[in-house]
Amino acid sequence: MEKFSYASPKTVKETVALLDQKTNSNPGQVEVLAGGTDLIAMMKEYLATPKLVVNIKDVHELHGIRPEKGWVSIGAATTLDDLAENQMIRTKYPSLYEAAVGITSPQIRNMGTVGGDLCQRPRCWYFRNGYGLLAMDNGKPLVPNGENRFHAILDNSGPAYFVSPSSFGPALVALGAKVKAISSSGAREIPAAEFFVKPTSETQREISLKPNELVTAILIPENVGKNTTYEIRERQAMDWPLAAAAVDLKMNGGTISQARVVLGHVAPTPFAATAADQFLAGKSIDEKTAEEAGRQAVQSATPLSQNAYKVRLAQVAVKRALLQAGGKA
Amino acid sequence: MSAKPPRPPVDRETKPKRSNFSRRGFIQGLGVGGGVLSGGLLETALPNAAEAAPATIGPDPVTITLRLNGKSTQVAVEPRTTLLDALRNRLGMTGVKRVCDRGACGACTMIINGKVMYGCTVLAIDAQGKNIETIEGLAPEGKYHPVSEAFVNNDAQQCGFCTPGFVMAAKNFIDLHPDPTLEDVEKGLGGNFCRCGTYVGIRPAVLEAAKKMKGGARNA
Numbered sequence: 001m002e003k004f005s006y007a008s009p010k011t012v013k014e015t016v017a018l019l020d021q022k023t024n025s026n027p028g029q030v031e032v033l034a035g036g037t038d039l040i041a042m043m044k045e046y047l048a049t050p051k052l053v054v055n056i057k058d059v060h061e062l063h064g065i066r067p068e069k070g071w072v073s074i075g076a077a078t079t080l081d082d083l084a085e086n087q088m089i090r091t092k093y094p095s096l097y098e099a100a101v102g103i104t105s106p107q108i109r110n111m112g113t114v115g116g117d118l119c120q121r122p123r124c125w126y127f128r129n130g131y132g133l134l135a136m137d138n139g140k141p142l143v144p145n146g147e148n149r150f151h152a153i154l155d156n157s158g159p160a161y162f163v164s165p166s167s168f169g170p171a172l173v174a175l176g177a178k179v180k181a182i183s184s185s186g187a188r189e190i191p192a193a194e195f196f197v198k199p200t201s202e203t204q205r206e207i208s209l210k211p212n213e214l215v216t217a218i219l220i221p222e223n224v225g226k227n228t229t230y231e232i233r234e235r236q237a238m239d240w241p242l243a244a245a246a247v248d249l250k251m252n253g254g255t256i257s258q259a260r261v262v263l264g265h266v267a268p269t270p271f272a273a274t275a276a277d278q279f280l281a282g283k284s285i286d287e288k289t290a291e292e293a294g295r296q297a298v299q300s301a302t303p304l305s306q307n308a309y310k311v312r313l314a315q316v317a318v319k320r321a322l323l324q325a326g327g328k329a
Numbered sequence: 330m331s332a333k334p335p336r337p338p339v340d341r342e343t344k345p346k347r348s349n350f351s352r353r354g355f356i357q358g359l360g361v362g363g364g365v366l367s368g369g370l371l372e373t374a375l376p377n378a379a380e381a382a383p384a385t386i387g388p389d390p391v392t393i394t395l396r397l398n399g400k401s402t403q404v405a406v407e408p409r410t411t412l413l414d415a416l417r418n419r420l421g422m423t424g425v426k427r428v429c430d431r432g433a434c435g436a437c438t439m440i441i442n443g444k445v446m447y448g449c450t451v452l453a454i455d456a457q458g459k460n461i462e463t464i465e466g467l468a469p470e471g472k473y474h475p476v477s478e479a480f481v482n483n484d485a486q487q488c489g490f491c492t493p494g495f496v497m498a499a500k501n502f503i504d505l506h507p508d509p510t511l512e513d514v515e516k517g518l519g520g521n522f523c524r525c526g527t528y529v530g531i532r533p534a535v536l537e538a539a540k541k542m543k544g545g546a547r548n549a
């Protein structure tokens with residue numbers, strides 16, 4: 001790890017001042033440290049070499065879950081464990097609860113934060129081994145003909161082939177959540193679907209956060225339907241999902257009036273499966289409908305040389321998420 | 330514990346443009362040794378704290394106070410030093426093991442403010458003011474803790490390198506789940522690996538320890 005200076009602000013205002021003064025000229029010079037479960041490993045690999053690390057764990061305003069005018073605000077520094085232990089989250093937002101407990105290491109859940117889950121860097125092994133976010137070698141992409149079994153199967157025409165690592169991303173997009181961010185130029189609310197972006201150049205990030213911006217909270221609408229997240233992973237513990245599906249189903253009696261199906265870990269951003277949404281509208285949830293919705297969700301998949309198996313996994317994740325949300329699992 | 334140990338002194342005079350001042354320089358400037366300041370002095374030193382960015386610390390070593398197994402200890406570390414490295418390399422506490430050093434194996438598991446965490450992924454400077462428990466604090470009277478005893482009884486280790494982390498994770502898990510099922514144990518210890526594959530011994534060990542601790546055995 002490179003040497004860095006350290007600051008531990010107590011307020012959002014102080015944090016914003018710290019982020020602003022150093023980053024204007026050089027992105028990556030200042031990093032925000034919350035749970036540290038990604039940043040500290042990134043620094044050990046010299047993939048992050050900040051001059052200043054700003055610890056936000058002691059910023060009181062960034063913690064906690066509270067109602068906020070038709071929304072529920074979850075502070076960015078709220079730990080995954082605190083989120084999973086919250087009874088209201090468990091009953092009303094099982095899509096967030098399931099995503100949080102899907103992070104299957106108690107230690108990581110005790111350390112990691114909600115904001116950190118959104119801002120963590122992709123797990124693509126080319127990126128983690130220094131080939132850059134787009135994994136290029138002499139102008140040629142390495143992923144399509146390389147080791148791509150964990151890479152994207154959707155929205156993967158390049159130049160980005162990694163998958164979005166966020167556990168909450170699919171659920172946030174399905175629920176129509178917003179990400180609150182602040183910088184010295186002011187506060188803004190970013191719809192979750194716009195927070196995650198597919199970079200087209202090496203200098204672009206996979207999230208729309210500016211270098212001097214801080215995620216302060218996520219806002220979840222109070223009015224949500226039957227929702228859940230279903231993840232499929234190789235190992236039962238300490239592993240990222242190979243495919244995941246988050247669903248939010250607004251019901252009219254026994255019929256779905258509006259469905260949102262969003263896939264995770266299969267594309268550079270959480271992938272909104274609008275074909276499945278359209279198919280589900282007006283239907284009731286049963287095994288056959290769920291199965292067909294899964295098929296619709298992955299119909300535009302274009303698997304790479306080693307990852308066709310993920311198409312089937314994503315399809316099954318959608319089916320099981322729908323049955324789980326509908327209480328039929 | 331009583332008062333929160335103070336954070337290391339921060340440079341109030343030169344903020345924010347100068348970030349790489351020397352440790353010796355700023356300690357002399359503040360006229361204190363050992364890097365310990367009263368909270369009151371810090372408050373009065375900067376009347377406009379809310380207006381400005383707080384000053385930065387490091388990158389050179391600073392003296393911090395850690396509360397380890399109930400005892401306060403001072404150690405000089407750079408901000409980049411992890412809690413694991415501070416304990417092993419600076420304080421001689423080698424019970425906590427360094428294996429993957431990336432928060433992916435559990436060998437460095439310690440209990441911080443009542444929750445299990447990976448010491449390799451916590452900065453030592455961030456751990457100030459927190460109650461840190463390691464395997465060294467588990468048997469203060471030289472007697473086995475019920476968890477350690479159950480690991481021995483059930484042959485729950487082979488090479489033993491993952492054991493201190495596993496024992497700490499198991500101890501914390503039982504404190505939080507006094508009456509666990511086998512499934513609870515498997516989920517609750519999901520953050521620790523044993524590459525020898527002694528899970529077949531670890532599972533009954535945790536169940537046995539849980540029973541004993543419920544039966545009034547010492548719950549350190």
